[in-house]
Amino acid sequence: MEAIPISFMRVIEGSLFTSTSPTAVSYQDHQLVCIDNSGYIERIIARTEPDFESVRQAASRSDTLVTLAADQYILPGFIDLHIHAPQWPNAGLALDRPLNEWLDTYTFPLEAKYADPAFAKRIYDALVSRLLSNGTTTALFFGTIHNPANLELAKACIRHGQRGFIGKVAMDNPKETPTYYQDASAQVAVEQTEQFIQQLSDLNRTTDLKQTPVITPRFVPSCTPASLQGLGDLAKKYDLPVQSHCSESDWENGFALEHYHMRDADVLDRYGLLTDKAVMAHGTLLNEQDYQLFKTRQVAIAHCPISNVYFGNAVLPVKRILHQQLKMGLGTDISGGYSPSLYHNIRQAVMSSRMLQDGVDNQLAADHRGVANSAISAKTAFYMATFGGAESLHLKTGKIAPGYLADLQIVQLSTHIIPPDKDDDIFDALLYQTEEQDIVQVYVQGKQTKGEL
Numbered sequence: 001m002e003a004i005p006i007s008f009m010r011v012i013e014g015s016l017f018t019s020t021s022p023t024a025v026s027y028q029d030h031q032l033v034c035i036d037n038s039g040y041i042e043r044i045i046a047r048t049e050p051d052f053e054s055v056r057q058a059a060s061r062s063d064t065l066v067t068l069a070a071d072q073y074i075l076p077g078f079i080d081l082h083i084h085a086p087q088w089p090n091a092g093l094a095l096d097r098p099l100n101e102w103l104d105t106y107t108f109p110l111e112a113k114y115a116d117p118a119f120a121k122r123i124y125d126a127l128v129s130r131l132l133s134n135g136t137t138t139a140l141f142f143g144t145i146h147n148p149a150n151l152e153l154a155k156a157c158i159r160h161g162q163r164g165f166i167g168k169v170a171m172d173n174p175k176e177t178p179t180y181y182q183d184a185s186a187q188v189a190v191e192q193t194e195q196f197i198q199q200l201s202d203l204n205r206t207t208d209l210k211q212t213p214v215i216t217p218r219f220v221p222s223c224t225p226a227s228l229q230g231l232g233d234l235a236k237k238y239d240l241p242v243q244s245h246c247s248e249s250d251w252e253n254g255f256a257l258e259h260y261h262m263r264d265a266d267v268l269d270r271y272g273l274l275t276d277k278a279v280m281a282h283g284t285l286l287n288e289q290d291y292q293l294f295k296t297r298q299v300a301i302a303h304c305p306i307s308n309v310y311f312g313n314a315v316l317p318v319k320r321i322l323h324q325q326l327k328m329g330l331g332t333d334i335s336g337g338y339s340p341s342l343y344h345n346i347r348q349a350v351m352s353s354r355m356l357q358d359g360v361d362n363q364l365a366a367d368h369r370g371v372a373n374s375a376i377s378a379k380t381a382f383y384m385a386t387f388g389g390a391e392s393l394h395l396k397t398g399k400i401a402p403g404y405l406a407d408l409q410i411v412q413l414s415t416h417i418i419p420p421d422k423d424d425d426i427f428d429a430l431l432y433q434t435e436e437q438d439i440v441q442v443y444v445q446g447k448q449t450k451g452e453l
C-alpha cells in the first residue's frame, strides 16, 4: 500500500542550532523541520532517514518547502523577557542619569503621552516590527497605565505576528509618581488591570496568536500596599503571569528597607506577587536569601545586561544563579537598555560576566579583584534568550524539537570571508556577528513575519 503523504504547513530544509542545557548547544546538519497546521514542529527529519527525500519532494510540489542557502542557519526565535514598549522613542537617551532621575525627567513624561491611542498605535507598530526584524518572536511587555494604548500594543502584536505578554502598568503611590502619570487610587489600578484582562480575552477571540495579560505592579516604590494586595489577588484569581522590577538598584533596595523594613523581594512576596508565573526584572542586588525565596516560589529572573551597566549598580552573577537552578531569561529593558536586539544583550551578558570574574579595580591584587567562576559562555547567554525565556513564561517554545512551537529565525552568516568550518565556531560567529539585516526570515507559530512573503 502506498503511504499517504502527510501535509505540513511548511517544511524548512537547513542546518540548525538549539540549546540542550544551560551550557550546551546541539548542531544538526541538513534537516527537514516539518511544521504542522497549528504551528508546531511535528517532525525533524535527518538526511539519513529513509523518507527524507519523499517528504522533501512532497513539500516542494505543494510549494511549502523553504530551502536555506549553505551559509544560512535555523535558530529558535528569541524571547525578550523584559521590555517597556512605550519607552521605544527614548532608546539611548539620558543613560547617564540615576534611575529615579531618569524615570522622573525622561520616562514618565514620555509614558504619559500614551493617553493618546493614536500616538500609541504609531509607536507600537514601529516597535513590534523592529523586534520581529531582530529575531524576537515573543516579548514580555510593560505597557503604560492606559488601557486603550495597551490594547493598541496587543493589536500591533497580532497585526505583525508577534506573541505578546502585556501588562497594564499599575502605579498609584502619589508620593513616588507624578500627578500627570499615576493611577488615581489603588482601586482604579486594580479595576483597570481587571478590565484589561477582559479586553484581551475579547480580542483573543479574533486571533490564533493569543496575547496574554500580565499583572504588572511597576515596582514596590510606585505602588501602595493596597494596590500590591489587589494585584496579588488578581494574579491568583485569574492564574496569570506577574511582572515587576526587583532589587534593580541600591535606591530600590533601600526604599523597601526604609518603608517596609523588609527586603524588596519579601514585600512582593507578602502580597502574593512571587508565584511560579512571576518574572522579576534585573535582580542585580538580590542576596542569597532572595535567591532561596525565588527558588521556593519558582520565580524567574529577567536578566537585562545592557541596562544593568547603567542602572544595575552591580553585575548579576548569572552562573551562580543558574547553578541554583533558578529560571532565567534575557531582556532588552528598552529603554534602560538602548538596543532592541537580544544578540546585543547576549554579547553584553558574556562581557559583563567576564568583568565580574576578573574584577574591575586595577589597584587590587588579581586574587582579590573579581568573583571567581563567574564567566559564562555565549551558549549560556543563548540558552537564556531562548529556552530560559520560554520556561519562564511556561511556553512550549525556545527549542527546535518536535512538539515545540515553530518560532524560528533564519540567520545568514555573511560577515566571514572565510567561513569557519567547526560547528562551535559557526555558532559563536553567528552570536557575535549577527545584526538585524542578517536575519533573513522570522517565523512565529510557523507563520512568516519577516522576509520575502
Ligand SMILES: Nc1nc2[nH]cnc2c(=O)[nH]1
Binding pocket: 084, 099, 103, 107, 218, 219, 245, 248, 307, 311, 333, 336
Ligand atoms: N529599568 C527600569 N527600572 C524601572 N523601575 C521602575 N520603572 C522602571 C523602568 O521603567 N525601567
